Amino acid sequence: MIELSCVTKRYGGVTAVEELTVTVADGEFAVLIGPSGCGKSTTLRMVNRLVPLTSGTIRVDGTDVGSRAPEQLRREMGYVIQSVGLFPHMTVAGNIAVVPSLLKWPRQRTEARVDELLDLFGLDPSSYRDKYPRQLSGGEAQRVGVARALAADPSILLMDEPFGALDPITRETLQTEFSRIQRELGKTIVFVTHDIDEAIRLADRIVILREGRLIQHDTPEKILTHPANRFVLEFIGSDRALKRLSRMKTSDHMRPTASVKVMDSLAGAGAIVMRNGFAWVTCGEGVVRGRLDGQTLTGGAATAGEAMIPVNRGLEVIPADASLREALSRMVQRGLRNAPVADEKGRLVGEISLEDILEA
Amino acid sequence: MTDRNRRTLIPLAALAGLFVLLTAWMDPWRMVLSTVFPTLDKVVYPLAPFRRLVAEHILLVGSSSILASTAGLCIGIAVTRQWGREFLPAVNALASMGQTFPPVAVLALAVPAVGFGFKPTVIALFLYGLLPVLRNTIAGLQTLDPAVLEAASGMGMNPLQILTLVEIPLALPVIMAGVRISTVINIGTATLGATIGAGGLGKPIIAGLIGENPAYIIEGAVLVGLFAILVDGVLGIVSRDRADG
Numbered sequence: 001m002i003e004l005s006c007v008t009k010r011y012g013g014v015t016a017v018e019e020l021t022v023t024v025a026d027g028e029f030a031v032l033i034g035p036s037g038c039g040k041s042t043t044l045r046m047v048n049r050l051v052p053l054t055s056g057t058i059r060v061d062g063t064d065v066g067s068r069a070p071e072q073l074r075r076e077m078g079y080v081i082q083s084v085g086l087f088p089h090m091t092v093a094g095n096i097a098v099v100p101s102l103l104k105w106p107r108q109r110t111e112a113r114v115d116e117l118l119d120l121f122g123l124d125p126s127s128y129r130d131k132y133p134r135q136l137s138g139g140e141a142q143r144v145g146v147a148r149a150l151a152a153d154p155s156i157l158l159m160d161e162p163f164g165a166l167d168p169i170t171r172e173t174l175q176t177e178f179s180r181i182q183r184e185l186g187k188t189i190v191f192v193t194h195d196i197d198e199a200i201r202l203a204d205r206i207v208i209l210r211e212g213r214l215i216q217h218d219t220p221e222k223i224l225t226h227p228a229n230r231f232v233l234e235f236i237g238s239d240r241a242l243k244r245l246s247r248m249k250t251s252d253h254m255r256p257t258a259s260v261k262v263m264d265s266l267a268g269a270g271a272i273v274m275r276n277g278f279a280w281v282t283c284g285e286g287v288v289r290g291r292l293d294g295q296t297l298t299g300g301a302a303t304a305g306e307a308m309i310p311v312n313r314g315l316e317v318i319p320a321d322a323s324l325r326e327a328l329s330r331m332v333q334r335g336l337r338n339a340p341v342a343d344e345k346g347r348l349v350g351e352i353s354l355e356d357i358l359e360a
Numbered sequence: 361m362t363d364r365n366r367r368t369l370i371p372l373a374a375l376a377g378l379f380v381l382l383t384a385w386m387d388p389w390r391m392v393l394s395t396v397f398p399t400l401d402k403v404v405y406p407l408a409p410f411r412r413l414v415a416e417h418i419l420l421v422g423s424s425s426i427l428a429s430t431a432g433l434c435i436g437i438a439v440t441r442q443w444g445r446e447f448l449p450a451v452n453a454l455a456s457m458g459q460t461f462p463p464v465a466v467l468a469l470a471v472p473a474v475g476f477g478f479k480p481t482v483i484a485l486f487l488y489g490l491l492p493v494l495r496n497t498i499a500g501l502q503t504l505d506p507a508v509l510e511a512a513s514g515m516g517m518n519p520l521q522i523l524t525l526v527e528i529p530l531a532l533p534v535i536m537a538g539v540r541i542s543t544v545i546n547i548g549t550a551t552l553g554a555t556i557g558a559g560g561l562g563k564p565i566i567a568g569l570i571g572e573n574p575a576y577i578i579e580g581a582v583l584v585g586l587f588a589i590l591v592d593g594v595l596g597i598v599s600r601d602r603a604d605g
C-alpha cells in the first residue's frame with residue numbers, strides 16, 4: 001500500500017505538487033493523469049525518493065519512505081520511464097539482471113529469472129538474451145525496460161509514461177500485453193500518462209491532477225459518469241459515453257440466445273424462430289454460421305443451413321472479450337440490431353443487442 | 361576482437377618488429393646512413409646504445425602518462441560529481457588554457473623548481489599530458505544520456521555503482537581517446553627532456569642539431585616516430601575493443 005499524505009513539492013517559487021493525499025491499495029493499478037506540468041512525474045519520483053519532498057509524508061506498507069535508505073527502497077520498487085534508459089553497454093540479459101545482481105542473487109537464479117521474464121514478454125530468450133539495446137525496436141526495448149523493472153519481483157511498480165514514445169499500434173499491443181501480465185502478477189502499480197484512453201483502459205483508479213492539486217480520484221467508471229467538475233469533463237472529452245463502453249466487456253452484458261444446427265430441419269427450427277423472432281445457426285462444434293428469421297422460413301428450403309443468411313465471422317460476430325465499445329462499433333458498421341457473441345474458438349456463447357448496450 | 365582490429369593488427373605487428381630491429385641492431389642504420397651521408401665520418405650515435413635510449417624514453421613517457429591518465433581521470437570524475445561540480449568551470453577553463461601553453465615553457469619553469477634531469481621532465485610531461493585526459497574524461501562523463509542515469513539511480517544503484525557500472529564503461533571510449541592523444545603527444549614532447557639531461561631518444565636529436573650531424577637526428581626522429589605510431593595503434597585497438605563491448 002502506498003499512502004501519500006499532504007505531500008507538497010516546491011522548486012524555488014514553483015509549486016509542483018500541493019497538499020496531495022492519495023492512497024493506492026495493494027494490487028491496485030493507479031493511473032496519475034493531468035495536463036503537462038501538473039506534477040505527475042514529480043509525484044511518482046517522490047515515491048522512490050528520486051525527488052525529496054518539501055513537506056508531507058509518503059508511506060509504503062506503513063513505513064515512511066523518508067526513513068528508508070534510498071537505494072534499498074528503490075530496489076524494492078520497479079521503475080520504468082518513457083525513454084526506457086536501457087544500459088547500452090549491457091546485453092538485454094545484463095540489463096534485466098541489474099537489480100538481481102545488486103541484490104547479490106546467485107547466478108543461476110538470475111539467469112532463470114531473465115529467461116522467465118523474456119518469455120513473459122513474448123521475447124524468445126535464446127535470440128534476445130544476448131542482443132544489445134541498439135538492436136531492439138522501440139517496442140522491444142520498452143518490453144525489456146518493463147521486464148528489467150520486474151526482475152527482482154518488486155511488489156510495487158512505478159511507471160512514468162512507459163508507452164508514451166511508441167507508435168499507436170505498438171502502444172496498444174503493449175497495453176494489452178501489460179494488462180494481461182498485470183492480471184497474472186497483481187502488482188501495485190502507479191502509472192503516469194497523459195493519454196486518457198490509456199488511463200481508462202488500464203486503471204483500477206484514476207488520479208486526476210491539475211497544477212499539482214488533486215481534482216478527482218475515482219474509478220474510471222465513476223470519473224466517466226460523474227466527472228467532478230468542468231475541468232475533468234473537458235479532460236475526458238465529449239465521447240465519454242463511448243469511453244465508458246470501452247471499460248465494459250461484452251461477455252458481462254450479453255444474454256443467452258436461441259440456436260439451431262445447420263442440419264436441423266427447417267420445420268423444427270421454425271418453431272424456435274417463431275418463439276424468439278430469430279435464431280442463430282451453428283455447425284457441429286457450435287461455430288456461428290448464419291441467422292434465421294421469419295422471412296427466411298418461407299423460401300422452401302429443407303434445412304436451417306440452406307435457409308439461413310450467412311454471418312460474416314470476422315465482422316459480425318463479437319468476441320466475448322471485446323469491449324462494448326468495439327461491439328457497438330461493429331454493429332453500427334454492419335447495421336445490426338443483434339449480433340452473436342462467440343468465444344475465442346468462434347463458438348456461440350450468447351448474443352448482444354443495441355438495447356443491451358444502451359442500457360449498459 | 362573486431363574485424364577492424366584484426367585488420368590493423370598485422371601492419372602493427374610489422375611495425376613493432378621494425379622498431380625492435382632498429383633498436384637492437386646498429387648495422388642497418390650504418391648501412392643505410394653511410395650511403396645517404398657519405399661525407400660524415402660517424403653515422404651512428406656513439407654515446408649510448410639505442411636500447412638504452414629507448415628504455416629511458418619509455419620510462420619518461422610511461423611514468424608521466426600513467427600519472428597523467430590517473431590524475432586526469434580522478435579530477436575529471438571529481439568535478440562531474442555533485443559535490444565537485446562547483447569546480448567544473450574553473451577546471452574546464454584551466455584545461456583548455458593549459459593546452460595552448462608550449463611544452464618547452466613548462467620544461468623551462470620546471471627546472472628552477474626541481475632541478476635538471478628525469479624529474480622535471482616527468483613533471484612537465486605529466487602536466488602537459490594531464491589536459492587531454494582531463495578534457496575527454498569530463499566530456500565523456502557529461503554527455504551521457506540522462507535517461508540512462510535516471511534509470512540507474514531509479515533501480516537502486518548507489519553513486520559508486522552508477523560511476524563504476526554505468527558512467528565509466530559508457531564514457532570509456534572518449535576517455536581512452538584522451539589517453540591516446542596524451543600519450544602520443546608525450547612521446548614526441550619527451551625528446552625535449554634531452555635538453556635538460558633526462559636522456560631518451562631526444563639525445564641523438566639534440567646531439568645531431570648541435571654537431572650538425574643529420575644522421576643522428578634521423579636516428580632519433582625515426583625511432584620516436586615509430587614508437588609513437590606503435591603506441592597510437594595499440595591504444596586504438598584497446599579503446600575500440602572496449603567500445604564494442
Ligand SMILES: Nc1ncnc2c1ncn2[C@@H]1O[C@H](COP(=O)(O)OP(=O)(O)OP(=O)(O)O)[C@@H](O)[C@H]1O
Binds near residue numbers: 035040041042043194
Ligand atoms: N528539477 C526541477 N526543477 C525545477 N522545476 C521543476 C523540476 N522538475 C519539475 N519542475 C516543475 O514542476 C512542475 C511539475 O513537473 P512534472 O515533471 O512533475 O510534470 P508532469 O506532470 O510530469 O509533466 P509532463 O506531462 O510534461 O511530464 C513543472 O512546472 C515543472 O516545470
Ligand SMILES: [Mg+2]
Binds near residue numbers: 040042
Ligand atoms: Mg512527466
